Amino acid sequence: MDESRRAWRSARVIALALPAGVLVFWVIAWFLTNAGERGLSPGLLRGDVATWTWAVVALAGFLGAFVFRGRALQAADPSRVLSTLIVAWALLEGPALLGGLLFLLLAANGILLGAACVYAMGLVLTFPRAEWFGVSDAGG
Numbered sequence: 737m738d739e740s741r742r743a744w745r746s747a748r749v750i751a752l753a754l755p756a757g758v759l760v761f762w763v764i765a766w767f768l769t770n771a772g773e774r775g776l777s778p779g780l781l782r783g784d785v786a787t788w789t790w791a792v793v794a795l796a797g798f799l800g801a802f803v804f805r806g807r808a809l810q811a812a813d814p815s816r817v818l819s820t821l822i823v824a825w826a827l828l829e830g831p832a833l834l835g836g837l838l839f840l841l842l843a844a845n846g847i848l849l850g851a852a853c854v855y856a857m858g859l860v861l862t863f864p865r866a867e868w869f870g871v872s873d874a875g876g
Contacts, residue, residue, distance in 0.1 A: 740870045743814035747821055747864035754825050755859055758832045762848065765840040775843035786838050790847050794831035794854050801827040805862045814869045821862060828858040 769775055781789075804824035811817045835851025838844045866872070 740814040743818045744864060744866055744869040744871050747818050747869070750818075750822060751825065751859070751863050754829055755855070758829060758836065758855065761833065762836045762839070762852075765836050765848075768840060769843045772839065772843045772845045772848070775839075775841050777841045778843065780841055781838075783842065783844065786842055786844055787847060790831065790835055790838055790851070793834055794851065797827045797831040798854055798858055801825070801858050801862060808862075809868060817864075817868055821864060824862045825859075828855055828862070831855070 808820035839848040
């Protein structure tokens with residue numbers, strides 16, 4: 737198997753594993769807050785402060801991920817494409833985990849919903865495609 741195909745397969749595995757971890761965290765938070773009824777530390781932050789904090793982090797992470805997606809598309813080396821996409825996914829994962837943490841602490845349902853939407857959109861835009869790695873035959 738050539739380097740391009742290996743890098744593309746590795747990218748797909750990583751692109752699925754990272755959201756799985758975030759999803760597990762969100763599910764655990766959902767159960768710990770009794771489906772979002774009561775946060776573990778509801779008086780820690782005002783709701784508007786938590787929302788604005790998350791929104792700023794999410795916007796910065798999403799824009800950063802989009803920049804690194806662009807860099808990945810310009811990279812000629814498959815390993816460079818992969819490493820650049822990993823940075824993009826990390827920039828998306830941070831706000832997703834922060835949203836889960838704020839949900840866990842404050843039962844901030846709106847933040848969790850926003851985090852899920854932003855994370856899903858970011859993952860769709862950065863999910864590895866065969867042509868990014870120079871793989872012409874995606875089968876196999």
